[in-house]
Every structure is written in structure tokens, then in C-alpha cells.
Amino acid sequence: MSNKKNWPLWEVFVRSKNGLEHRHFGSLHAADAEMALENARDVYTRRNEGVSIWVVESKHITASNPEHNGELFEPAQDKVYRHPTFYDLPDEVKHM
Amino acid sequence: MSEEQIKSTRAEETRSLEEQFEARIARDEKIEPKDWMPEKYRQTHIRQISQHAHSEIVGMLPEGNWITRAPSLRRKVALLAKVQDEAGHGLYLYSACETLGISRDELYEQLHSGKAKYSSIFNYPTVTWADMGAIGWLVDGAAIINQVPLCSTSFGPYARAMVRVCKEESFHQRQGYEIMLKLCNGAPEQKEMAQDALNRWWWPSLMMFGPTDAESTHTEQSMKWKLKRKTNDELRQQFIDQTVPQADILGLTIPDPDLKWNEERQSYDFGEIDWDEFWQVVKGHGPMNKARMKARVGAWERGEWVRDAAMAHAEKQQERKEKEAV
Ligand SMILES: [Fe+2]
Numbered sequence: 001m002s003n004k005k006n007w008p009l010w011e012v013f014v015r016s017k018n019g020l021e022h023r024h025f026g027s028l029h030a031a032d033a034e035m036a037l038e039n040a041r042d043v044y045t046r047r048n049e050g051v052s053i054w055v056v057e058s059k060h061i062t063a064s065n066p067e068h069n070g071e072l073f074e075p076a077q078d079k080v081y082r083h084p085t086f087y088d089l090p091d092e093v094k095h096m
Numbered sequence: 097m098s099e100e101q102i103k104s105t106r107a108e109e110t111r112s113l114e115e116q117f118e119a120r121i122a123r124d125e126k127i128e129p130k131d132w133m134p135e136k137y138r139q140t141h142i143r144q145i146s147q148h149a150h151s152e153i154v155g156m157l158p159e160g161n162w163i164t165r166a167p168s169l170r171r172k173v174a175l176l177a178k179v180q181d182e183a184g185h186g187l188y189l190y191s192a193c194e195t196l197g198i199s200r201d202e203l204y205e206q207l208h209s210g211k212a213k214y215s216s217i218f219n220y221p222t223v224t225w226a227d228m229g230a231i232g233w234l235v236d237g238a239a240i241i242n243q244v245p246l247c248s249t250s251f252g253p254y255a256r257a258m259v260r261v262c263k264e265e266s267f268h269q270r271q272g273y274e275i276m277l278k279l280c281n282g283a284p285e286q287k288e289m290a291q292d293a294l295n296r297w298w299w300p301s302l303m304m305f306g307p308t309d310a311e312s313t314h315t316e317q318s319m320k321w322k323l324k325r326k327t328n329d330e331l332r333q334q335f336i337d338q339t340v341p342q343a344d345i346l347g348l349t350i351p352d353p354d355l356k357w358n359e360e361r362q363s364y365d366f367g368e369i370d371w372d373e374f375w376q377v378v379k380g381h382g383p384m385n386k387a388r389m390k391a392r393v394g395a396w397e398r399g400e401w402v403r404d405a406a407m408a409h410a411e412k413q414q415e416r417k418e419k420e421a422v
């Protein structure tokens with residue numbers, strides 16, 4: 001095995017057509033951003049799956065820890081007043 | 097608390113984590129890479145996903161053998177596109193596997209050292225053009241049957257990779273069948289070539305579903321984790337039942353004198369598989385095991401200077417950018 005540095009890992013995001021957001025498609029290895037884009041084109045869009053690609057080196061992504069999902073997401077659970085169904089209106093009121 | 101007590105509390109905690117984990121899978125929830133998972137789940141998935149990735153990569157070799165000798169431009173672009181897809185499949189799967197905390201380098205090392213296995217089917221030689229037809233039709237056909245259930249497997253990255261793979265496989269099988277069809281409608285020599293390819297690929301294709309249920313070791317665990325939905329024997333039967341009528345359309349004979357429609361079972365009965373041959377090939381004594389690894393390792397080693405040069409170039413560019421920014 002080579003004792004030199006390995007190509008870093010990149011995350012690939014693809015916009016499948018204008019009007020839609022970029023979505024995570026997978027990852028790949030490349031020496032630099034330009035090569036990551038080219039490889040992403042060949043690996044993830046061989047059949048017109050995209051009109052735009054973003055690549056970002058995986059090490060730059062900060063991810064939340066699922067073990068902390070409780071403190072992170074549970075506070076939203078008891079805030080029913082954030083939803084329209086919380087408010088009682090008479091049936092006569094239409095389109096609201 | 098004494099050390100003993102701490103140990104037993106920990107063991108209990110793990111047990112309850114494991115129960116919650118199994119319950120999530122039973123509820124059809126997906127497991128994502130950063131979620132807690134039993135060590136056995138992680139190891140089993142690393143093994144299966146990497147074996148699968150290795151198979152896609154080594155699987156390019158038998159077909160790569162015919163790209164430059166394809167009989168027409170139409171066949172050549174199709175075969176080239178298929179082989180390129182297989183490279184893509186390998187890459188989707190390697191990156192799914194890496195989310196479990198193993199590096200690409202370790203995965204390659206396992207393949208190259210012979211520690212990791214890949215599908216035995218690729219240890220058979222491709223001696224005529226008709227083999228391109230038989231591989232697409234039978235080998236990709238069997239792979240589809242094995243892979244479709246994995247689109248809903250429990251590990252998210254694996255399931256997502258399989259959805260992409262399965263979408264691409266149907267062209268593979270159709271282009272193979274078309275090759276067979278053309279040969280079977282051609283000169284008697286061409287039809288003979290097609291029959292010869294079927295004769296050589298039929299039994300190894302049946303072996304792709306793995307040992308019989310009686311011999312298969314981790315079926316129950318795999319069922320629980322949705323790495324398997326049906327048993328090896330059920331999938332094999334499904335393959336035979338769908339393939340025999342396709343051979344009839346080609347006017348070819350399946351090389352199994354015991355093959356017979358069973359009215360009662362509404363399925364084909366078939367002859368004994370040569371499991372000695374299967375285990376011989378698995379253990380490395382197939383006709384092409386050595387040649388495949390030599391080609392793979394050789395390509396990797398000959399490419400080393402390119403990989404190193406690309407990395408050195410990238411670092412230089414980065415340094416220059418940083419200097420200019422100052
Ligand atoms: Fe494939």
C-alpha cells in the first residue's frame with residue numbers, strides 16, 4: 001500500500017431539475033474539488049439525474065448526534081399551538 | 097457500586113438498547129450510520145456490503161474482456177455502458193460501507209489480500225461473444241432477484257444504494273438477452289455458440305443464490321435485519337421459474353436432464369447442483385480466481401503513481417491559493 005495520503009472523501013449533492021433543491025446522493029473520493037465534481041458527474045449522473053452538482057469535503061460537515069435527539073427535537077413536540085389544527089374556529093369560516 | 101455491579105448494569109443497558117434496536121427494525125424504521133447499533137450488526141453489514149461492492153468491481157473483468165472485440169458499435173457502446181454501470185455500483189456500495197467506519201483503503205486491502213470474498217460467478221472465463229449475452233441474461237438476471245429485496249433492507253445507506261443499482265440493472269439484463277436472441281436467430285453456428293454459453297453459465301448462475309437452506313448459516317439473523325426476505329432456495333426457484341420460459345423463446349435447451357414442470361407445485365423441479373464445484377471456486381480454485389485477482393491488483397498498483405500525482409497536485413494548488421490569499 002502507498003504510504004502517501006489517500007484521496008479525501010466528498011459528499012455529493014445533486015439538483016435533479018430546476019425548481020427542486022439539491023439532495024444528498026452519496027459520496028466519493030477525489031484529490032480535489034474539481035475532480036470531485038467530475039467524478040460525481042460520472043458516478044451519480046450517468047442518466048440525466050441532475051442539472052447541478054455540489055460537492056463538499058465530508059470533514060467540513062458537522063452532524064447532530066442521534067443520541068442527543070431527545071434534547072434537540074423533543075421540545076418541539078409539545079408545541080401544538082404551532083399547528084393550525086390547535087385553533088378552534090366555527091365551521092362557517094371557510095378558506096382559513 | 098462494585099465493579100461487578102457496574103458490569104452487570106452495563107450489560108443490562110446494552111441488552112435494552114439491543115431490544116429497542118430490533119424493535120425499530122421490526123417497525124420498518126431505517127437505521128442510519130450515526131445511530132447506535134449492535135457491533136454484530138455493524139460487522140455483518142460491513143462484510144455483506146463490501147462483498148457486494150467487490151463483486152461489482154471484479155464483475156467488470158469478465159465483460160471488460162470483450163469490449164474491444166464487440167461485433168458492432170451498437171454492442172460496443174452498450175457493453176461499455178454496462179461495465180461502467182458496474183463500476184458505479186461498486187462505488188455506491190463502497191461509500192455506503194464506509195459510513196460504517198471502515199476506510200476505502202481497508203476495503204481494497206481486504207479484497208486484494210484475498211481476505212474478502214466476491215461472487216464466485218466471476219471466476220469463470222468468458223471464452224466467446226455469446227458469454228456477454230449469457231452473463232447479461234443469467235448473471236444480471238440472478239443478481240436482480242438477489243438485489244430487489246435489498247431495496248427495503250434496514251440499513252439506510254445500503255437500501256438507497258440498492259434502489260439506484262436496481263434501476264440500472266434491467267438494461268443490463270435486456271441487452272444480454274438481446275445478444276442471445278440475435279445469435280439464436282442467426283446462423284446454426286451462432287445458435288450453437290448461444291447454446292454453449294448457456295451450458296456453461298447455467299449451473300454457476302444457480303449457485304449465485306448460495307448454499308441450500310439446510311446448509312446456509314445465518315439466514316435467521318439476516319431475515320430479522322432484512323438483509324434477506326426470502327431464503328436461498330426460494331430465490332433460486334424463482335430464478336429458474338422465470339428463466340426457463342425465456343430459454344424456450346430463444347429455442348435453447350437448459351442443460352439439466354432433470355428439469356421438469358411440476359404441476360402440483362406450479363414450479364420447475366430441477367437436478368442436483370454440484371456443490372463440490374461451488375466450494376472449490378469459493379475456496380479459490382475456480383478457473384479464473386488467480387487471473388481475476390492478478391488483473392485487479394495489477395490495475396491498482398499500476399495506478400498508484402496517478403493517484404499520488406493527483407494528490408500532490410491538489411496539495412500544491414491548495415498551498416498556492418493560501419499564499420495568494422495572504
Ligand atoms: Fe451491478
Ligand SMILES: [Fe+2]
Nearest residue numbers: 182236265268
Ligand atoms: Fe449489472
